Amino acid sequence: MVISVASGKGGTGKTTIATSLACSIEGDVALLDCDVEEPNAHLFIHPHIHTVETIRTPVPEVDMSKCTLCGKCSEICRFNAIVVLGETVLPFPELCHSCGGCMLVCPENAITEKGRELGVIERGTRNGLEFIHGKLRIGEAMAPPLIRKVREFTRPGILTIIDAPPGTSCPVIAAMRGADFVLLVTEPTPFGLHDLKLAIGAVNVLGIPCGLVINRSDIGDGRVRAYAEAEGVPILMEIPFDRKIAEAYSRGEMLVEGSGEWPSRFRELYGRIEMIVQESQKKRNAQ
């Protein structure tokens, strides 16, 4: 099962929920931090990293001894990533989407591909938890290809928790697609509500069942709760504001660290998610 933890609005507690959930469930669990622009889960998990891999995306390289300046490469490129300029062909690798079109249409076979570094993927473990995250290279614009690479490490049959980036555009879609369940984390404020509506919209586009965690549930107002009820999105957990939790977070401590009720509450949360996923699979099979 793959559970993607997402939010719309940033800073609502995605990482808190994803790390606590991953560390509370017994058995084989993997945590994939797909917020590759600003990955934070490792600051709480403190994994022992055993493998670091640089991830590259193919971009064109032109052999000018073969090039006849015909311009077909720049004609097919939608991203202005390869341009004929006077007596030379200039690739702009940072604009390239790696579609391979220029290489396909070059009549002289003058174009080959080299790699543009997207970032790194680091893999490790902590107490039996499998941990994988991507770190986008600073200056690199495109997060989705790196997110998809992180997700290639999903192993079937293992509970996989994904920490998704904020927002509702392509990086979030890359972190939610194909998940069995999206756990949305929000706060009961106007910003939280507005961005939650967008996030539910994105989840609906993908047709994935979802549920809600309301963090700092006693600040703000009741509009998030009313909206969730009207939309039929189940509220699976509420966490009241507690300065001690905020301070522990600031130091990099997880909610489930130490003794207390949190591990069992997160196991309960997982149980409810399992039930919803089973129900929705039954419904889908019946159709």
Next chain:
Amino acid sequence: MKELVVISGKGGTGKTTLLAAFAYLAQNKVLCDADVDAADLHLILDPHIRERHDFQSGHTAVIDPDACTGCGFCRDICRYDAISPDFQVDPISCEGCGVCYSLCPEKAIAFPLNTSGEWFISDTRFGPMAHARLGIAEENSGKLVTLIRQQGKALAENKGLDLLLTDGPPGVGCPVIASLGGATAVLIVTEPTVSGAHDMERVAQLAAGFKIPTMVCINKFDLNPEKGTAIESFAAQKNIAVMGRIPFDPAFTKAMVLGKTLFEYNGDSEGAAAVRTIWEAVANRIYDMKNRGRP
């Protein structure tokens, strides 16, 4: 004309709340919400929309089943696995590269332009505003960020205003990169947490790559003064100007719930005093840059 872009790296550190408070304090300015992916500034500024435009950007391939012979060439060349075995294009996977459209031997593929959002020119109680709404699950947010900043600048020029206050997106990827080019200065709003520090370092590195003068302020400073002080020391080492500390103050959330800026809700609150001091320091710096004839 000067542009201050407020960014954070980590989401939810208080960018928009702070920018709305600056909107109350600053003179002769245009507001710009460049967090097009999850725009929230309008919830406080309550804009009266004067102009509404479609945002058209990018294309998606569509296969005409009547013209398609099922040769499979498009599936062979598509690098995004966007075409199913029965020759349907999945619009979410389609990158809009147009390679299939250009090379289909039957010319059976159309490649229409996408309407992927809307952008607006509005009036607010604090001055004109440029803002946008990216469609759900859409791409090209960087292009929309660029467009909305251009519109903000044009608005300022037309109205003879000399400051653009831009609410930037979180992260370090495409929308943030699009929000930085050509800015006069950036202000990073962070928080004294392990995540806040980590993400601030990454986004500061990005701003340094653009050679943009960078400032930082720390929200909810008293949550972890030790961490806050460490962030300030880091900033000093990296030539990032430290603008001040904002205390944890429930007035911020209360103001937001009422759709007000902090000053409209309670100008005497502890948080308001801190924000006023920070704004004065930031404004001084921006005007100082002007006096030196910086871009």
